[in-house]
Amino acid sequence: MTADPRRSRSARHAQPSAQRAAPAPRKEPITVGRIADAALEVVATEGYDALTIRRVAAVLGTGPSSLYAHIVNKDDIDDLLIGRLYAAIVLPEPDPAAWREQVTGVYTQIRDLYLEYPGVSRAALAMVPTNLETLRVGEGILAILLAGGVEPRTAGWARDALSLYVSAYALEQSLVRQRRRNQDQEWVLGDEELLDRFTALPAERFPQTRRHAAELISGTGHDRFAFALGLLLDNLRPASG
Structure with a gap:
């Protein structure tokens, strides 16, 4: 028997009463x-x-x-963000014989994390940390300084100064990279052009800059980073007695 086409069409368009819609996925x-x-x-x-x-x-x-x-606010996100980055920091067991190298190693890790996420070091500036990972790293740095015989208050102030320098260094590097990608920023100069400009300055007004131009622009950013950390650390003295 031939099927009624009208009945077939109705069957195609009908919603099966027994079929239930799939539940929406839970967020x-x-x-x-x-x-x-x-x-x-x-x-x-x-x-x-x-x-x-x-x-x-x-x-x-x-x-x-x-x-x-x-x-609570955007500052809370900054605190969470730095905490998330600091979770990757590996802290050494404090060694009194190698405390300078250990401090430099920890701050080098922090620098590299900041540079991986350009501009993120701004989140660490002017922030009182509450995240446990941020506090963990701060505790680790303090422990290394104290193991080196640095007096507690000096160790605390040195940690603040080192952290501030590392944040500022990473921020400057990210700004330079950003400006170099912008073709309108013609004032961002390479080393050769900078050397040419320094040596072309009037000798009577800029004798030292002209004479030492090569030394003034020498070294990579990371060379200068290690130099600055060395200046800070080498001036720390173990507590007397």
Whole structure:
């Protein structure tokens, strides 16, 4: 018997009564860890200047109000961000015989992490850390300095000065890289052009700059980084008695 085409068409268009729609997938809950990961993603792909609560919320597929159940403000995100980076820092067992090398090694790790995420060192500036990973690294640096015989207050102030220098160094490097990518920034000079400009200065006004131009521009950024850390560390003296 030939099937009625009208009945077949109706069957094709009918919704089966027994079939239920698949449930919508549950959203992954917002957590402090996910906020930190999203913030790091924003910095890695768009730069630190793009880091806002609204942008982090967009990465997480939610609205800014959802984040305020876990953070207070943008400063909180900065604290989480630095904590996430510092979780990768490896701390040595303090060695009184090698404390200078150990401090330099820890700060070199921090420098490299900051340079991997251009501009992120701004998050560490003028911030009182509360993240446990940030505090862990600070504790480790303090322990190394104390093992070297540095007096506690001097060790604390030295740690602040070293941290400030490393943050500023990384920020300057990221700004230079950014400006070199901008073709309008013609004043960002290479070493050869800088040497030519220094040696062409009027001798009566800039005798020392002309005479020592090669020395003034010598060394890589990392050479100067090691030099500056050495200046700070070499002036620390073990506590007497």
